[in-house]
Amino acid sequence: MSKISCDACLDLIPLVRDNVASQDSRDLVLEHIDQCQSCREELERMTSIPQGVNDRRVLQKMKKQIFYGAFAIIIIGTLIGIGLSESSGMFYNIIIFPLVGGITYLVLNRKAIYFTIGLFIFSYIWTLIKYSIDSSFAKDSILNLLFAPTVLSSIYAALTLLGVIIAFLLKFAFRKEGKYEKDN
Numbered sequence: 009m010s011k012i013s014c015d016a017c018l019d020l021i022p023l024v025r026d027n028v029a030s031q032d033s034r035d036l037v038l039e040h041i042d043q044c045q046s047c048r049e050e051l052e053r054m055t056s057i058p059q060g061v062n063d064r065r066v067l068q069k070m071k072k073q074i075f076y077g078a079f080a081i082i083i084i085g086t087l088i089g090i091g092l093s094e095s096s097g098m099f100y101n102i103i104i105f106p107l108v109g110g111i112t113y114l115v116l117n118r119k120a121i122y123f124t125i126g127l128f129i130f131s132y133i134w135t136l137i138k139y140s141i142d143s144s145f146a147k148d149s150i151l152n153l154l155f156a157p158t159v160l161s162s163i164y165a166a167l168t169l170l171g172v173i174i175a176f177l178l179k180f181a182f183r184k185e186g187k188y189e190k191d192n
């Protein structure tokens with residue numbers, strides 16, 4: 009008796025075919041098709057589909073992984089950058105935020121502008137909370153306290169925007185170059 013049902017086997021077959029299934033799943037499928045003719049035929053039918061279809065699926069999967077990877081880098085970079093505020097490592101933010109901006113543009117395209125706005129707001133709230141708890145920060149007026157975080161946040165947003173613009177220009181230049189080569 010097979011360990012998995014036909015439905016489970018059919019779910020796993022595309023993964024086995026695309027070489028993305030774990031060894032355990034592969035073994036389960038192989039064991040199942042040994043005893044089940046209809047699933048064996050399905051696997052044969054699927055593997056006979058032209059390779060191009062497989063490539064496209066693998067490519068899509070890779071794209072997704074790159075997207076999530078880039079997203080993680082963006083979030084971690086932002087947190088590190090804001091976390092470095094007013095520490096000796098703050099200097100690195102000159103590199104970190106443009107990099108975050110550049111990667112954001114590659115992932116989100118024009119929506120990277122919204123990310124820059126979001127980063128400004130996030131950094132503002134973060135710094136405001138920090139200043140509020142910091143007893144050494146002179147809280148002589150509430151206006152002063154509300155205004156102080158805008159300086160850092162503006163710098164961070166500007167650096168991120170710089171990265172977005174650089175990435176945009178690079179992409180633009182490469183596209184132009186590609187077009188030029190195609191035309192000639």
Ligand SMILES: [Zn+2]
Nearest residue numbers: 014017044047
């Ligand atoms: Zn079956």
